[in-house]
Amino acid sequence: MFCQFTEGYSISELSILYRYMLSCRRTYLLGALWLIGTNGFALLIPWLLKLAVESLQYPARALHSSAWYAALIIMAALAQGGVRIFSRTTLLHAGRRIEYQIREDLYAKLLTLDLPWFDRERTGDILSRFSNDLTNVRMLLGFGMLNIINTVIVYLATLYLMARINPSLTLYAVIPFPIMILLVKRISSSMFRRSKRAQEELARLSSHVEENVSAATVIKAYCREESQIESFREISARYFDCNMGMARLRGLMIPIMASTGGAGTLIVLFMGGSRVISGAMTLGDFVAFNGYLAMLIWPTIIMGWILNLMQRGAASMSRLNHVLKANATLTEPSQPAMIQKIAGDIELRNLSFSYNSEPLLKGISLRVKRGMRLGIVGPVGSGKSTLMRVIARLYPIGEGMIFIDGVDINRMPLRTLRDAIGFVPQDSFLFSRTIADNIAYGKEGAEAGKIEAAARLASLERDVQRFPNGYETLVGERGVTLSGGQKQRTAIARALLKDPTILILDDPLSAVDTKTEEEILAGFSDYYGDRTVLIVSHRLSTLRGCDLIIVLGNGRIVEQGAHEELLALNGQYAAIHREQQLRAEIEGY
Secondary structure, X not given: OOOOOOOOOOHXXXXXXXXXXXXXXXXXXXXXXXXXHHHHHHHHHHHHHHHHHHHHHOOOOOOOOHHHHHHHHHHHHHHHHHHHHHHHHHHHHHHHHHHHHHHHHHHHHHHHOOHHHHHHOOHHHHHHHHHHHHHHHHHHHHHHHHHHHHHHHHHHXXXXXXXXXXXXXXXXXXXXXXXXXXXXXXXXXXXXXXXXXXXXXXXXXXXXXXXXXXXXXHHHHOOOHHHHHHHHXXXXXXXXXXXXXXXXXXXXHHHHHHHHHHHHHHXXXXXXXXXXXXXXXOHHHHHHHHHHHHHHXXXXXXXXXXXXXXXXHHHHHHHHHHHHOOOOOOOOOOOOOOOOOXXXXXXXXXXXXXXXXXXXXXXXXXXXXXXXXXXXXXXXXXXXXXXXXXXXOOOOOOOOOEEEOXXXXXXXXXXXXXXXXXXXXXXXXXXXXXXXXXXXXXXXXXXHHHHHHXXXXXXXXXXXHHOOOHHHOEOOHHXXXXXXXXXXXXXXXXXXXXXXXXXXXXXXXXXXXHHHHHHHHHHHHHHHOOOEEEEEOOOHHHHOOOOEEEEEEOOEEEEEEOHHHHHHHOOHHHHHHHHHHHHHHHHHO
């Protein structure tokens, strides 16, 4: 068997739904009233049938003819159908409304979570929670609640009416039900585990598809189609196996439910028939009793479906709770510092940081005064990008390690800190919108003139002018229609438009040619002004004009100084400089 069970979850996962249902209590109450009306007309039909039989059996004592009762039965059936429409639409509306509320809360919660949380999660898994898991919860709160309320009403009213006709026969008729409940309880616990596992496998399937669609170019370039198809087939087989296991349990549960009603019918036919023959029970009562017993069969069968919905809903809700109950490690300070405006003076005091257990930054101490340009260089994995992320407080950092304007960043309100920082990450991300929208994302409500000025400063304007739609050109998903250099320059323009006090550029020019790089750097010289600028780059030509350059190695500062000072040291920086000069000479031939 592919499908393995996941322990540690229970039906209690549904408890969080109480507050959502409470917000729709009036809708549920109205729906319950409509259901009472629906079942009231349905319960009236067997009683009218009893009177019709008695009018045929004892015409002298009948108040009305059988035709009169037949007409009433038709009217009751039509009324039942009409009221049923309102009961279903009302309760299904409640399920849709709660689905909307949960989706809003999920999305709002996602935006409060930090990068460490997203680093642990898969994109396809998150999307699966928003689609498949929410659908299961909606089904439970809509169709499920409708049938739960309907079943309670039918059982209470029907058993009461059956007891009024013949209490002892009612007791005999419900003898199979406790046995059925015990069997269903054992099946439902297994169904929950299978349902939870099925949702997890579906999340893996969604994640696999999402990754393959995003990496279609890489898959084709390396001829890995067959390998990915086989991998998809394995995940799909596990998902299929889990669902088939659930189908077998459902297939077992429904016959158990149906046989309960059948056993009750057999008992009534034997016991009730004997009483009719002996005269202890009238034929009309017997017909009505069987009519009410027949009304219990469908709610009994549907109970299995309800239990299945509850198990699937609980399994899905446990996955949604993983998001709703998640807490960000980066939180607002309990006693925030009162800051009017950030000037841009940065100080690192024995800064150390690790993603897991192995430290990536080790004992970095540095002072970058307002208006300075700091260049950062070093081999791959030396901690350059990590240093930029912790300064922007995208990851949690210990107290007393990073200060801006003399204030610990852990005491700064996140919005105040990040509003003052323009951050261009190493991997430029563009939204599936127009070029103008992507640039304007840095400053809400930016005017077209300022957008164009930022693009001009990032040396993007000439490229945009070559597009048929100019700044209104759609860039496609993740900016797929743009080149690597155009994507980077769009991201740079986005940061420049924000007009930040601190500008962090994490290797922003790696995908542009040398000539474009020189143009951008020349434009930046006027833009920098009093801004504090931190630049990470592998090209030393990008860092030549910096006031201070640090060389990172194994998470530590191994060299620091101006460009000429580092060359005079004849250390790692000088070695990198000679290597790049030699490469440039070779390319020049």
